[in-house]
Amino acid sequence: MNTALIQKERIESLNSDPKNMQGKYVVYWMQQSQRVRYNHALAYAIELANKHNLPLITVFGLTANFPEANVRHYDFMLRGLADVEISLKKIGIPFVVQFGAPDDVALRCSRGAAAVVVDRGYLRIQKKWREDAALKFDCALIQVESDVVVPVDTVSRKEEYAAATIRPKINKLLAKFMVPLNLPILKKKNFDHSFKTISLSYIKTILKRLKVDSSVAPVEWLVAGETAAQKTLQEFIKSRLSLFSTKRNDPSVDMLSNLSPYLHYGQISPLDIALAVSKIKSESVDSFLEELIVRRELAMNFVHQNGDYDNYYSLPAWAKGTLFQHAKDKREYIYSREQLESGQTHDIYWNAAQREMAVRGKMHGYMRMYWGKKILEWSKSPEEAYETALYLNNKYELDGRDPNGFAGVAWCFGKHDRPWKERPIFGMVRYMNSSGLERKFCMEGYLKSNTAV
Numbered sequence: 001m002n003t004a005l006i007q008k009e010r011i012e013s014l015n016s017d018p019k020n021m022q023g024k025y026v027v028y029w030m031q032q033s034q035r036v037r038y039n040h041a042l043a044y045a046i047e048l049a050n051k052h053n054l055p056l057i058t059v060f061g062l063t064a065n066f067p068e069a070n071v072r073h074y075d076f077m078l079r080g081l082a083d084v085e086i087s088l089k090k091i092g093i094p095f096v097v098q099f100g101a102p103d104d105v106a107l108r109c110s111r112g113a114a115a116v117v118v119d120r121g122y123l124r125i126q127k128k129w130r131e132d133a134a135l136k137f138d139c140a141l142i143q144v145e146s147d148v149v150v151p152v153d154t155v156s157r158k159e160e161y162a163a164a165t166i167r168p169k170i171n172k173l174l175a176k177f178m179v180p181l182n183l184p185i186l187k188k189k190n191f192d193h194s195f196k197t198i199s200l201s202y203i204k205t206i207l208k209r210l211k212v213d214s215s216v217a218p219v220e221w222l223v224a225g226e227t228a229a230q231k232t233l234q235e236f237i238k239s240r241l242s243l244f245s246t247k248r249n250d251p252s253v254d255m256l257s258n259l260s261p262y263l264h265y266g267q268i269s270p271l272d273i274a275l276a277v278s279k280i281k282s283e284s285v286d287s288f289l290e291e292l293i294v295r296r297e298l299a300m301n302f303v304h305q306n307g308d309y310d311n312y313y314s315l316p317a318w319a320k321g322t323l324f325q326h327a328k329d330k331r332e333y334i335y336s337r338e339q340l341e342s343g344q345t346h347d348i349y350w351n352a353a354q355r356e357m358a359v360r361g362k363m364h365g366y367m368r369m370y371w372g373k374k375i376l377e378w379s380k381s382p383e384e385a386y387e388t389a390l391y392l393n394n395k396y397e398l399d400g401r402d403p404n405g406f407a408g409v410a411w412c413f414g415k416h417d418r419p420w421k422e423r424p425i426f427g428m429v430r431y432m433n434s435s436g437l438e439r440k441f442c443m444e445g446y447l448k449s450n451t452a453v
């Protein structure tokens with residue numbers, strides 16, 4: 001079955017011996033890939049339904065217990081799901097959203113199903129939901145990978161050391177995987193099922209019912225959902241892509257794509273972005289694809305292969321060794337987590353970056369590196385610094401709790417990097433300072449844009 005161009009490497013049976021293949025419908029269990037466009041799992045589910053002449057429903061389990069998620073995150077996700085509901089309706093696929101652990105909800109809605117198709121996620125909890133489901137489901141559970149350009153296990157079966165080691169492996173496979181995906185048309189539409197579903201028109205009510213941490217406000221400057229993601233992509237291509245290669249590091253001019261929140265919630269596919277950007281003739285295309293594919297998929301490889309991805313022990317031996325040797329070095333400034341969280345350091349640039357993240361929910365990419373390095377410099381120990389950086393990143397960034405966030409924080413402590421000249425506190429871990437920022441960029445401009453947030 002290959003009409004929609006879903007390469008076999010994207011597809012995996014999660015339960016090898018399904019007992020029931022006799023159901024009355026097919027289920028697409030949506031979890032990571034929260035979109036209709038360029039969704040390989042949905043495309044596969046439609047093909048399966050058509051092959052067996054069955055109807056299809058899409059099911060989503062809304063848990064209140066996603067680690068470190070707060071109202072800012074849930075609000076963006078729920079608005080995206082409301083958009084998914086509209087898109088699914090247009091193609092005749094009912095969308096069932098219920099409160100509960102995603103695997104439990106999928107199971108509840110699959111009692112009469114012939115097969116369940118699920119998308120792929122790489123975080124521990126996402127893997128666990130799928131593993132648990134595989135043990136409980138009577139019918140076939142098939143995972144289809146759609147949120148990377150090249151399937152993670154096809155790229156590499158081990159943890160990659162750095163961008164330099166994964167880049168040639170990815171590049172070798174790009175021609176095979178960078179191909180368009182056309183969603184097949186479902187033959188048996190508008191399945192008349194009896195499952196209850198949450199109304200996505202009342203997001204505030206849903207948020208109240210979830211009782212999640214409401215200390216971090218939702219963002220208003222970025223519209224959620226796959227329709228808005230497509231608009232953001234087109235705006236980026238039209239107005240900013242041509243300057244990406246020269247200006248992407250400059251925090252005083254926002255030349256970035258702003259696609260990371262959409263990518264995080266699966267509201268846009270990296271393949272869709274990569275194909276759209278590749279059509280443009282610009283010197284920036286290669287540098288953008290380096291970030292979108294090589295760096296992002298290195299982060300996927302990291303969380304997929306390293307069981308310690310969310311703690312200090314994920315670091316390479318040389319980095320832990322050198323940081324240990326310098327752990328007792330005198331620190332000119334030491335700040336508590338509370339001081340850092342409220343942006344009360346002596347450094348105006350760092351405070352502005354912290355404010356940008358806390359208020360806006362998205363810190364500029366270059367400032368994220370500086371921000372993380374300074375937390376290492378100003379904390380009592382590297383271990384404490386690591387915890388603080390992850391805590392703040394995951395609490396405030398709209399795109400936080402993402403493989404890129406875990407890899408980004410780890411990078412500040414030496415991951416995916418090489419040893420540099422030895423110096424206090426950092427040892428051989430790469431250092432950054434504020435005079436570097438001032439030398440390269442108009443930091444006044446950054447400060448001004450930040451006082452306005």
Ligand SMILES: Cc1cc2nc3c(=O)[nH]c(=O)nc-3n(C[C@H](O)[C@H](O)[C@H](O)COP(=O)(O)OP(=O)(O)OC[C@H]3O[C@@H](n4cnc5c(N)ncnc54)[C@H](O)[C@@H]3O)c2cc1C
Nearest residue numbers: 256257258259260291292295296365368372400404405408
């Ligand atoms: C300390 C630290 C924390 C970070 N936390 C996160 C996080 O929580 N979530 C997150 O998505 N990214 C994180 N990053 C990576 C990067 O900074 C963001 O992906 C980027 O700034 C998002 O903005 P954009 O989509 O406008 O980026 P663009 O520059 O327009 O890039 C397009 C896409 O390429 C990918 N990309 C860009 N830079 C990187 C990178 N360095 N590593 C991996 N992928 C990259 C992202 O998917 C991004 O959306 C972090 C980096 C650091 C150093």
